[in-house]
Amino acid sequence: MQAVTLPSFGGPEVLTLAEVPDAVAGPGEVLVDVAATAVNRADLLQRQGFYSPPKGASPYPGLECSGVISGLGEGVAGWSLGDQVCALLSGGGYASKVAVPVGQLLPVPAGLTLVEAAALPEVACTVWSNVFQLAALEPGERLLVHGGTSGIGTFATQLAARHGAVVTVTVGSAAKAERAIGLGASRAVLYKDEDFVKDGPYDVILDNMGAKYLARNVEALATGGRLVIIGMQGGVAAELNIAMLLQKRASVSATSLRARPLEEKAAIVAAVGAAVWPTVAAGEVRPVIDRVLPLAQAAEGHRVLEESGHIGKVVLQVTPSS
Amino acid sequence: MQAVTLPSFGGPEVLTLAEVPDAVAGPGEVLVDVAATAVNRADLLQRQGFYSPPKGASPYPGLECSGVISGLGEGVAGWSLGDQVCALLSGGGYASKVAVPVGQLLPVPAGLTLVEAAALPEVACTVWSNVFQLAALEPGERLLVHGGTSGIGTFATQLAARHGAVVTVTVGSAAKAERAIGLGASRAVLYKDEDFVKDGPYDVILDNMGAKYLARNVEALATGGRLVIIGMQGGVAAELNIAMLLQKRASVSATSLRARPLEEKAAIVAAVGAAVWPTVAAGEVRPVIDRVLPLAQAAEGHRVLEESGHIGKVVLQVTPSS
Numbered sequence: 072m073q074a075v076t077l078p079s080f081g082g083p084e085v086l087t088l089a090e091v092p093d094a095v096a097g098p099g100e101v102l103v104d105v106a107a108t109a110v111n112r113a114d115l116l117q118r119q120g121f122y123s124p125p126k127g128a129s130p131y132p133g134l135e136c137s138g139v140i141s142g143l144g145e146g147v148a149g150w151s152l153g154d155q156v157c158a159l160l161s162g163g164g165y166a167s168k169v170a171v172p173v174g175q176l177l178p179v180p181a182g183l184t185l186v187e188a189a190a191l192p193e194v195a196c197t198v199w200s201n202v203f204q205l206a207a208l209e210p211g212e213r214l215l216v217h218g219g220t221s222g223i224g225t226f227a228t229q230l231a232a233r234h235g236a237v238v239t240v241t242v243g244s245a246a247k248a249e250r251a252i253g254l255g256a257s258r259a260v261l262y263k264d265e266d267f268v269k270d271g272p273y274d275v276i277l278d279n280m281g282a283k284y285l286a287r288n289v290e291a292l293a294t295g296g297r298l299v300i301i302g303m304q305g306g307v308a309a310e311l312n313i314a315m316l317l318q319k320r321a322s323v324s325a326t327s328l329r330a331r332p333l334e335e336k337a338a339i340v341a342a343v344g345a346a347v348w349p350t351v352a353a354g355e356v357r358p359v360i361d362r363v364l365p366l367a368q369a370a371e372g373h374r375v376l377e378e379s380g381h382i383g384k385v386v387l388q389v390t391p392s393s
Numbered sequence: 394m395q396a397v398t399l400p401s402f403g404g405p406e407v408l409t410l411a412e413v414p415d416a417v418a419g420p421g422e423v424l425v426d427v428a429a430t431a432v433n434r435a436d437l438l439q440r441q442g443f444y445s446p447p448k449g450a451s452p453y454p455g456l457e458c459s460g461v462i463s464g465l466g467e468g469v470a471g472w473s474l475g476d477q478v479c480a481l482l483s484g485g486g487y488a489s490k491v492a493v494p495v496g497q498l499l500p501v502p503a504g505l506t507l508v509e510a511a512a513l514p515e516v517a518c519t520v521w522s523n524v525f526q527l528a529a530l531e532p533g534e535r536l537l538v539h540g541g542t543s544g545i546g547t548f549a550t551q552l553a554a555r556h557g558a559v560v561t562v563t564v565g566s567a568a569k570a571e572r573a574i575g576l577g578a579s580r581a582v583l584y585k586d587e588d589f590v591k592d593g594p595y596d597v598i599l600d601n602m603g604a605k606y607l608a609r610n611v612e613a614l615a616t617g618g619r620l621v622i623i624g625m626q627g628g629v630a631a632e633l634n635i636a637m638l639l640q641k642r643a644s645v646s647a648t649s650l651r652a653r654p655l656e657e658k659a660a661i662v663a664a665v666g667a668a669v670w671p672t673v674a675a676g677e678v679r680p681v682i683d684r685v686l687p688l689a690q691a692a693e694g695h696r697v698l699e700e701s702g703h704i705g706k707v708v709l710q711v712t713p714s715s
Contacts, residue, residue: 285633300639301639307634308634311633311645312629313603320646320649320653321646322645323638323645324645326642
């Protein structure tokens with residue numbers, strides 16, 4: 072099969088399409104002929120050597136994909152050869168084939184192409200598990216989403232707005248602000264010019280900046296507020312004002328999907344299939360795709376994310392006809 | 394009525410027993426003739442001028458009491474004159490009478506004297522709301538309780554051990570360690586000589602130290618661990634290692650009871666009545682009382698807490714015959 076390999080760590084140019092041994096479906100796994108995958112920030116870290124795949128995962132990047140089931144491992148039930156699926160992966164999406172634990176498979180939502188479906192698993196599982204399961208966002212509550220036009224941001228905005236939450240996002244440009252409002256945000260804060268704290272407080276904050284925003288995030292929390300950190304683009308350690316946290320009876324959580332054990336991933340994927348997929352099939356929540364590039368241009372996809380000019384997901388098409 | 398007043402802020406000597414106007418039960422409140430109250434660390438902070446009573450609360454210290462209902466405010470149902478009760482208070486327990494919102498009343502558990510019952514409301518509500526509701530401690534999980542022989546610590550240890558959790562405590566002396574083991578702790582770490590991190594990890598940590606322990610608490614958390622901070626005896630701000638928190642998919646919460654709105658307090662009190670009171674009545678969980686002093690010796694009670702030589706609660710008896 073073909074896969075994007077990492078002969079060395081470094082800039083986008085190290086991503087190298089190569090012929091590699093075929094992936095093999097182990098017990099409880101299916102083999103998927105990959106139609107498309109998508110670029111996540113974790114892929115950029117992996118490429119730079121800062122994020123080793125968890126034990127047992129594929130060495131190739133790619134945390135999600137869509138495609139067609141072409142093989143069934145031992146003990147697999149409920150899925151058939153030829154099924155169109157999308158999947159949350161521990162790695163290996165940047166390839167023509169990938170082995171997927173059945174608990175991480177989802178059907179392609181009705182009305183979506185395989186290319187569109189490849190843009191969903193990571194954002195849907197991340198947003199659902201963090202904003203709805205962990206932070207338990209309630210209708211009428213105020214949600215702040217940093218990086219409002221990222222893949223995560225565009226999905227969180229749509230899903231939370233549909234849920235009846237009041238969504239504020241931070242964005243880097245007026246064009247992004249307009250797009251975020253179109254997706255359901257009540258307000259878009261231009262973080263280069265404005266302080267998101269003054270538009271608060273917020274019951275839930277979904278943060279991708281880590282250290283850089285910690286103090287202001289805590290300051291912006293409402294009484295009973297929940298700050299959920301899912302990225303550390305602004306650093307890994309910062310002072311926590313415990314007195315303010317206590318006064319607000321608030322919490323700071325930090326999570327990631329990739330390292331979770333299989334059963335936790337399966338539980339999240341199942342919840343997403345039950346709670347989120349119907350809203351996608353109904354057209355109420357849609358994948359937002361910045362661009363679709365061929366897998367051979369994965370390096371370009373990484374550059375797009377690094378420059379942060381995109382809105383929504385960068386998808387890599389593996390099978391040209393999908 | 395008599396009350397311990399604060400003519401000025403300062404050391405224990407400022408606590409002054411004085412004749413003051415009687416408390417009055419407003420709508421939805423009952424008047425309680427106080428039999429006993431107990432000393433909490435928050436009382437020490439209030440005495441020093443660091444912790445103003447919330448709006449509408451009594452100006453006198455005292456966050457819990459036991460006694461007999463001697464008056465019923467407008468709209469009170471379900472309680473009668475003469476009922477023996479204990480109560481969570483927003484203040485005013487250091488007095489011969491106190492007005493209590495009905496949602497904060499609990500019956501005196503079967504088999505307990507009024508003096509014993511005065512030692513329960515704060516620890517029971519604090520431990521239940523933090524360890525069981527917020528952190529959702531499960532049977533088989535590992536709990537670390539800092540200050541294992543404090544009022545909170547002795548109650549958390551008993552309740553968590555009975556719940557099937559494996560309890561480790563930190564304590565300041567071998568005598569306290571022995572007492573903690575007797576209450577159900579599996580292990581007592583002498584914090585002056587040993588590092589509690591090495592005995593971890595812990596699924597839940599109940600912390601009263603704040604800043605001083607933050608880094609080591611996060612280090613000691615297990616994957617999916619929950620750190621709950623309910624005191625800041627070791628300072629109010631410290632560096633948070635977000636990367637470690639994220640790698641562990643862990644959380645840091647901080648809470649207090651006193652400033653919560655009436656309906657939240659009532660919900661906690663009701664849950665404590667349903668879940669904790671039966672275990673007290675059955676003798677499975679008991680109040681641990683270091684000593685009982687007359688209300689006129691409140692200053693001595695404060696000194697005992699400040700010297701940290703006590704094990705369990707310091708109770709102040711208001712009605713000599715109770």
